[in-house]
Amino acid sequence: MTWTFSSDLAAWLAAARPAVAAQPVVNTLLLTVMETMERQGPHAFGAAPPAFGWWTGADGRVHGAVVRSPPHPLVVGALPPEALPLLGAALSAEPLLFGVDAVNARRADAEVLAAAWGRPAGVSEENRLYRLAGLLPPDPAPAGRARRAAESDLPLLRDWTAAFQREAGLRGSVSDDRLRDRISYGGTLLWEDGGKPVSVAGFHRPAAGAARVGPVYTPPAHRGRGYGAGVTHAVSEAAYAAGAREVLLFTDLANPTSNGLYQRLGYVPVEDRTELLAT
DSSP, X not given: OEEEEESOHHHHHHHHHHHHHTSTTTTHHHHHHHHHHHHHOTTTTOSSOOEEEEEEOTTSOEEEEEEEOTTSOEEEOOOOTTHHHHHHHHHHHOGGGTTOOEEEEEHHHHHHHHHXXXXXXXXXXXXXXXXXXXXXXXXXXXXXXXXXXXXXXXXXXXXXXXXXXXXXXXXXXXXXXXXXXXXXXXOEEEEXXXXXXXXXXXXXXXXXXXXXXXXXXXXXXXXXXXXXXXXXXXXXXHHHXXXXXXXXXXXXXXXXXXXXXXXXXXXXXXXXXXXXXXX
16 A cells, blocks of 8 residues: 655556546546646646645555645545555655645545644635535526626636635636636636626536536625526536536535525535645
């Protein structure tokens, strides 16, 4: 039983993707990274070199994976319990993981990693993963309608994405290339009222049959009118139309408004994830 760490994207995809794709719901973050890096290259999320890891069990098969794409936290997929203490130790000993200061993992796994890390770490964020069990219309229905974003919307999308990143406290930034890629497959929808954009939502390309909704953003001046519900309903339908069998999303557990909204649209909780930050 061992961890393998590498800077070789192709080797990671070949070794880890079958195990990751076998659990597409709980591995949605890893699948998004795999799909994006395969199309756009290893620097799709930033200029710094990424690092990849996979766990091989006693049976000689790969059973889980991790990815580091600075400046984002180390993303930890579904792993067997025996892999976690050794991963925690590797955070301090593995050269390819040098400088990792944040880890995103399933809640119970994060507790094991924190104990094995060898440096103080605290919880900086907790998120809940939801899956769509049966899409329900917003009630009451908001004024307006959804439309697909176009190239001419790029300046607006750039501004709203940056605003969302700031509000959510997310690391890094989203490039114009990634915004254009979303536009190219219909992955960004705008909600318009009176012909004016008032809210936006997107979804990641389906991977292993699962597509994840996000981000969903309504500027402060337009909140409280149901636009977020309307655009989330529309983008969920669009994800199904794009071929997804499972439609997923994450919410910040500290935001009861969004957690309640998504449940009213038919999303049901799956599990919680924790982001650990070294202190």
